[in-house]
Amino acid sequence: MFPWTHAAFGYAVFLVVAGALVALDLRGRLSRAELLAVVAGTQLPDLVDKPLAWQFAVLPSGRSLAHSLLVAVPLCLAVLAVVWYRGHAEVGLAFALGYATHLFGDVYVALYYWRVEEFTFLLWPLLPPYPYDDFTSFGEFAAGVEVTTPLLAAFGVAALGGLVFLVHFLRAPWWSSPRAN
Template sequence: MLFWVHAAVAYLVYRGISGGSTDRSDDAPIIALFGGALLPDIVDKPLAFVLPSLPSRSVAHSVFTAALVVLIVLYVTKHRDQWEVGAAYALGYGSHLAADLIDYLFVPEETLLFLFWPVVTDYHHVETIGDLLALVRPTPYVVGQTIVTLLAVALWFGAGKPDTFTE
C-alpha cells in the first residue's frame, strides 16, 4: 500500500470507531494515530535502501516489533493518564499492518510472511527506489487507494481539521 494511504486508512477506521466524531480540543490522539500508521514505512523503507539485505517490510512491519512497541506506548500513555493517545497509536499501527495485508489480494507476488520477520525472511520485497516508484501507476488498485485517501482528507477537513491551519 502506498505510504500516505496508511494515514487515510487509519483516520477512516478511527472515525468509524469513534462514531464519526472527533474531539477538536485535543489533537494528540490524531497525531498519535498518524504516527502509528506511518511508523512502519518510516522505519523500514529507508532501512531497506541503506541495508539492501533487509526486506522493505521487515523490522517495523513484524508482529513481534508491533506488539512490543504498542505495549510500551500503551504502558507509558496509561501512566501519564493519556490512554486515548496510546489507543489511537495502537489503532494506527494495527491499521498499517492490516492495510498492508490488502496488497496480498491485489499484487500477485506479495505475501503475508512479512508479518513474521525475522523468523521468516525469504519473501518478495521492494529492492530499489525504482521498484517503489513503479508501484505508483494508474492501476485499479492505485486508483482505489487514491479514492480512499481523498475520502479521508474530505472527512478530515469536514471535521474542522487541521485546526492549526485555520487559526
C-alpha cells in the same frame, strides 16, 4: 498501500471505532493528539523499514523489522504504557489502532486469496520476509510512476480525505474531553 492510503484507512477505522464509543456514551470528543497518534501509527512501519531496506540495504525487505509483530506489539504496549501513565490512554490506543491498520493493509489481499506465504514478514526475523519489493530507491520509484486517470482519481480522493482530516483536526481539542455524565 501508499502512505496516504494507509493514513486514510487508519483514520477511517479510527473514526468508526471512536464514533461507536462516542455513540455508546463511553467517551467524549476526539482529540488532536489522538488524530496525530493514529496517523503516526499508520506511517511508522514504512518510515522505518522502507529507508533501511531500500536506501541503506540494512534490512532484507521493506516489510521486515517494524512490520514484525515481534516489534509492533511491544512498541504499541510501550507507547500505551507511557501515555497511560500521563493520563491519556486514548492516545496510545489510537496509535496502536493506526499501527494495526497498517499491518492489516499490507496483508488484506493475501488474506483474501489465502496466500499465507506472504504473511511471513509478520514474524520476521523468525521467518524470512516475503520477497515482494525490488529495493528501488524512492527517487527511482517516483520516476517510474505512470500518471493515469485512476492515479489522478486516487490523488483527488486522497486530497479530499486530507481536507476532511484537516478540518477535523483543526476543530478538535488537543486532548480528549471527559465523558459527559
